[in-house]
Amino acid sequence: MKALVIDDSRTMRRIVSGVLKNLGFETLEAGDGQEALEVMESESDITLCCIDWNMPVMDGLTYVKEVRARAEWRDVTLMMITTESEHGQIVRALAAGAHEYLIKPFTPEAIVQKLDFLGVLPAKEPA
Template sequence: MKALVIDDSRTMRRIVAGVLKNLGYDTLEAGDGQEALNVLESESDIALCCVDWNMPVMDGLTFVKEVRAQAQWRDITLMMVTTESEHGQIVRALAAGAHEYLIKPFTPEAIAQKLDFLGVLPAEEPV
């Protein structure tokens, strides 16, 4: 399964991508929402996007709305991974089409729990 990590911080992208790789995902990265839309246009099998809220060019909430407006991307799971912790912003993100919301800082276990709850953890390889 492929996951796209969208964050303007290269360090944060690498942290999230590392957690996702350990969970069995192949990962791609984008530095803002517009770059992420370009990746979605060129990659047809992305199952998960982990999206920061505050980014230049296109923020995470706008990205979520753009993805939800496109029928070809309706099956992509969207999880906000952000420092934005105000209840109203969480509600806005979920109302816009995000499936889950994870507040930074987080633990690898927290990501795994959210993805397990959503049913999008990659299947383990048979031994």
């Protein structure tokens, strides 16, 4: 399973990518929403996007709206991972089409819980 991590912070992309890789995802990264759209157009089989809200060029909310406007991406799971913690912001993101919302700082366990709830954890290989 492929996951796209979208954040303007290289450090945050590496942290989230590391958690996802440990869960069995193949990860791709983008520094803003526009770059993420370009990655999605060139890569197939992206099943999960983890999206920051505040980024240059194209912010996370605009990215979510762009993805939801495209029929070929309707099955992609979108999870916001951001410092935006106001209730109104959370409501806006979910109304735009995000499936889940995680506020920074977070623990790896919080990502696992959200992904488990969404049913998008990769299948574990038999021991």
